Amino acid sequence: MIKLENINKTYYNGAALHVLKGLNLHINQGEFVAIMGASGSGKSTLLNIVGILDDYDTGTYHLNGKLIRELSEKESAVYRNQTIGFVFQSFNLISFKTALENVALPLYYQGVRRKKRNATAMRYLERMGLAGWEDHLPSELSGGQKQRIAMARALVTNPRIILADEPTGALDSQTSVEVMHLLQEVNREGITVVMVTHNPEMAGMSQKIIHIRDGIIGSIEHNTQRHHV
Amino acid sequence: MFDLDSWQEVWITISRNKRRSLLTAFGVFWGIFMLVVMLGAGNGLSEGIGSEIQGFSENSAFFFTNATTMPYKGFRKGRYWNMHEEDLAVLEAQLSGIKYTVPFLMGGNVTVSYRDKSTSCNTKGMSYKYNQMLPQHMIYGRYLNPMDIQDKRKVCVVGKKVYEEIFHNGEDPVGKYIKLYNLNFQIVGVAEPAVRGVNVNGRDDEVIVMPYTVMQQIQNSGTLLHLIGVVANENVSMSILEPQVESVIKARHHIAPADEGALESLNVEKIFKQFHLLFTGVSILIWIVGLGTLLAGVVGVSNIIMVTVRERTNEIGIRRAIGARPFSILFQIIKESTVLTVIAGFLGLAFGVFVLDVANILFLQNGSGDTFFADLQIHFTTALTAAFIIILCGIVAGILPATRALEIKAIDAIREEN
Numbered sequence: 001m002i003k004l005e006n007i008n009k010t011y012y013n014g015a016a017l018h019v020l021k022g023l024n025l026h027i028n029q030g031e032f033v034a035i036m037g038a039s040g041s042g043k044s045t046l047l048n049i050v051g052i053l054d055d056y057d058t059g060t061y062h063l064n065g066k067l068i069r070e071l072s073e074k075e076s077a078v079y080r081n082q083t084i085g086f087v088f089q090s091f092n093l094i095s096f097k098t099a100l101e102n103v104a105l106p107l108y109y110q111g112v113r114r115k116k117r118n119a120t121a122m123r124y125l126e127r128m129g130l131a132g133w134e135d136h137l138p139s140e141l142s143g144g145q146k147q148r149i150a151m152a153r154a155l156v157t158n159p160r161i162i163l164a165d166e167p168t169g170a171l172d173s174q175t176s177v178e179v180m181h182l183l184q185e186v187n188r189e190g191i192t193v194v195m196v197t198h199n200p201e202m203a204g205m206s207q208k209i210i211h212i213r214d215g216i217i218g219s220i221e222h223n224t225q226r227h228h229v
Numbered sequence: 230m231f232d233l234d235s236w237q238e239v240w241i242t243i244s245r246n247k248r249r250s251l252l253t254a255f256g257v258f259w260g261i262f263m264l265v266v267m268l269g270a271g272n273g274l275s276e277g278i279g280s281e282i283q284g285f286s287e288n289s290a291f292f293f294t295n296a297t298t299m300p301y302k303g304f305r306k307g308r309y310w311n312m313h314e315e316d317l318a319v320l321e322a323q324l325s326g327i328k329y330t331v332p333f334l335m336g337g338n339v340t341v342s343y344r345d346k347s348t349s350c351n352t353k354g355m356s357y358k359y360n361q362m363l364p365q366h367m368i369y370g371r372y373l374n375p376m377d378i379q380d381k382r383k384v385c386v387v388g389k390k391v392y393e394e395i396f397h398n399g400e401d402p403v404g405k406y407i408k409l410y411n412l413n414f415q416i417v418g419v420a421e422p423a424v425r426g427v428n429v430n431g432r433d434d435e436v437i438v439m440p441y442t443v444m445q446q447i448q449n450s451g452t453l454l455h456l457i458g459v460v461a462n463e464n465v466s467m468s469i470l471e472p473q474v475e476s477v478i479k480a481r482h483h484i485a486p487a488d489e490g491a492l493e494s495l496n497v498e499k500i501f502k503q504f505h506l507l508f509t510g511v512s513i514l515i516w517i518v519g520l521g522t523l524l525a526g527v528v529g530v531s532n533i534i535m536v537t538v539r540e541r542t543n544e545i546g547i548r549r550a551i552g553a554r555p556f557s558i559l560f561q562i563i564k565e566s567t568v569l570t571v572i573a574g575f576l577g578l579a580f581g582v583f584v585l586d587v588a589n590i591l592f593l594q595n596g597s598g599d600t601f602f603a604d605l606q607i608h609f610t611t612a613l614t615a616a617f618i619i620i621l622c623g624i625v626a627g628i629l630p631a632t633r634a635l636e637i638k639a640i641d642a643i644r645e646e647n
Contacts, residue, residue, distance in 0.1 A: 053550060053640040073555045073635075080639070081552020092547045096241055108234060109552040153551065 001160070001192055002027040002050055007059035009045055019045045020056070021215035027194060029160070032187040034203035035196045037212035043196045044165060046212065050194060051084055051163045052076045064160065081109055085154025089166035091146040093138040093153075099125060100134035103152045110157065124152040128182065144175030151182055155191075162186060164195040168202050180205045235557075239564050242537060253533040254573035256526030261574045261619060264519030265581025265607055269588075271515045273605035275508045281426025282501075286362045288467050289460040291429070291495040292474065301485035310482050310491070314445075314452035319481065324473055326465035331358045331458035334444040335430055341395065341409040341437060343402075348394040351436045352409065354444025362460055363424055365433060368392075370403040370418030373440055377417070381442045385414040389421040389434040407437075410447050414439060430456070467498035520618075527570065527622045534566045534630040542637055549639035562634045563627035570623030578615055582607065 002025070009020040019042040027033050037043040048054035049061060052068055061068045064083065071079070086092075093102045100121050107117035125134055128148040138146055147167060154162055164183065168176035180202055187193045195206065203209045204223065211218040243250045297308045317330040334354030340347055359365075360372040368389060377384050387402065396402050406413040414437075421434040445452065457478075461470045475492055478484075484491045538545070545558060589605045607615075 048640055051550075053638070077549065077552050077554045080550060086550050092543070092550070094544050094547060096245065105548070106551045109548075109554065109557065114234065157552075 001029040001031075001064065002194070003060075003062040004046075004050070005060045007046075007049065007061065008057045009042070009049065009054075010057055019215055020049075022059070023212075023216050025210070025217060027192060029192055030187070030190050032184065032193045032207045033195070034206035034209045035194065035212060036198070036200070036203050036209055037218070041212045042215045043212045047163055047165055047194065047196050050161075051086060052079055077109075081106055081157060083160050085151075085157065085159040085162045087147070087150050087154050087162060087164040087167045089169035091138070091143075091150045091170070093146055093149060095138055098135050098137055099130060099141070099149050102138070102149055103156050106153060106157045121152070121156055124156045125149070127155075128152045142175075143171050144178060147171060147175070147179050148182065151179070151186075155186065159191065161192045161194065164193065166196055166198065168197065168199060176202060235561060235564065236568075238561065239568050242541075242565050243569055246537075249533060250569060253529050254569055256529040257523065257570050257573035257619075257622070258526070258577040258580075260519070260523030260526040261577030261615060262581045262584075263522050264515070265578055265612075265615060266584055267515040267519055268512075268611055269581070269585040269605050269607045271508075271511050272607060272611075274511070276604045278426065278504065278508075282424055282504075284364045285424045285427045285497070286460045287498055287501045288463065288465075289362060289458060289497045290467050290471050290474070291497070292457045292459065292478065293455065293493055295490055295493055297484060297488055298490035299485040299488045301488070302483045304483060310484070311453045311455075312457055312478060312482070314454060316454070316478055316481060317457065320457075320459070320474060320477055323477055324470065326461050326470045326473070328460045328462045329358055329361070331362050331460070332356050332441050332454045333359075333430065333456035333458065334441045334448070334453075335455050336439075336444055336447070339409045339437075341391065341407055343395040343405065343407045346395040348391060350388070350391045350394075351431050352444070353430060353436050353438050354441035355438045356441055359458070362458055363422065363427060363429065363433075365420040366423040368419040368421060369401055370416070372418055372420065373438065378440045378442050381440060381446065383412060383414050383443060384417045384439065385409075386418045386420050386438040387416055388432070388436050388438075389419055390432075391435065391437060392419045409437065412447075429458070461498075467496055471496050523618070523622060526573075527626045530566055530570055530623070531626040531629055534562060534569075534627060535633060537565070538562060538630045538634045538637075541634075542641060545634055545637045546639050546641050549637065555635050558634050558637075559631045562631035563624055566627030566630065567620065567623030570626055571619055574619030574622070575616070578612065578619070582612070 004023060004025040007020050007023045008018070011017045011019060019040075023042070023046065025046070035043045035046065045054065049056050050063075052063075052071065055070065063079070068079070080086075094105070097105070100118060103124055104117045104121035107120060112120070122134060125131060128151060130145060130148055130152070133141065133145060138149070141149070147170075151162075162183070167183070168179055171179060176199075183193055183195065184205060193206075195202070197203050207223050209221040209223065211221070292312070294311055297304065297306050297310065300306045314332060317332060320330055321327050332354075336352030336354060338349055339352055340349045355373060356378055357373045357375055365372055365386075369392075370386075372386055373384070376382070385407070387407070392402060395407065402416045402419060405416050407416060408414075420438070422428070422432065441454070459467075459470070459474055461467045471494055475494065476486060478492060479486055479488070548558065585605045585607070592605075
């Protein structure tokens, strides 16, 4: 599903910063993977490369067997739209759009007609337990609700992969657990979930924990016993 | 394809900061408003002056004599000389570019009386051809005709203002006799100039016109003429004909060919050309100033859209992350600037036309007719051009911010948060 080989990435902001140093990673379809590591270890960079939000310098990245390398903005937009769903720490909802509009936005960019896309978006909102909240603006909702909207938005295009960057970072422990349960539920349907987190407790709810150290994979920890908090 | 959602979004963006959008839009509004008002005023001026000279034979010139300034063929300089009626026949015979010639004689100030009323006015000795060169509007009767000239009839055409002085209002004076130069002249018509803006030797509504052949007898001056008018054929430019006429006349009267002062001319075509040049200049100036003002407004719009793009870095980044193609972002920004510009611009256009209309009603329709302006309005094609310019400006204003928006990558938005 996701196959990274010998990935190198250096940032040039003043001094050159070699973030990923020949990283190799395979993630299979249907896995639930948590990526952990210290600040600056390169875990967010890795997630950005996997999400085609950022480019890499050398190495190869295959997504679904397709080499992702120097895609045009348009191609990468289509890939992101169709195969990947994003969940961010800060939710990244569009503030002047209602919950329903936010969820429907990826479908808008697919060219789905208004009626159909609103119906689909409504279905996902209901699945996230947000029926009745569709006309509210993000500012009128709690953090947990916002993150559930973000998840509905990530899922609405029926992607193969969900990429979550610190999805529980801005939530209290109670709602964090709720969000994690939702991610697990999504994963049970066969969607690959890749999550970056600081929180060992959240990481513990995944199948596989990948520790990144200094730009390469430090260790991989298999969770045979999945926690259910 | 009408994409309601994207238009809604445009409206949300514009109305999110109403005061800012309003102030920005005002720049464009004012630019178009000024352009329209100035174009309308320029148009009114040009139409106004145009209507004053409408009907006058443009391709013509007047010639009159002065003392010579050069000795020639044994004549000393400073000699006084005059043109004669015979010159007209020679000119028409020798120069095929001449359509016709018009003789003029000035009669000076006389007292004119009818029954118990009298007034004083100027007289002119004219030909019937004058009516072709500079059409007269006949209130009563007719203008001079060839028989009047040929038979030296003691008839006259009275100017409207002279008529008003010596006749009762509404009285038909045709056939009546008035007394001037101690002679009785029969009135054949009452005239006022149809071309209000042009006068040759005094306003035609303030004089009494008689056949120049009669004037010659009164003045006892033989065939002498004071002024010659020459009208050229349509395919001949007066500027080319003018020196030819001068050389023929000079040769006949033993004037040095190089003597500029002896024979003076007034080339009407040249004057008209200068007028046209002036109006073209005024209109170019109007467009430069108007478009300059508009440009300032457009720069304002571009600037504000640039600011909104900056403010929306995060939002645009999110859109990119969830699959917005670059084109849709580009199009969205250009739509925003276009909508803002078009609303403001069309309002300015409408308001400008409205102001011109009000000015038209206030100043022209109730006015005395003594203004230089007529029909303060812009042409429909000008309005269409203005509309086209507005739309173009909107698109241009959006290009820079849109390319800036394209530079925003999905990752920038996400980084900004962390």
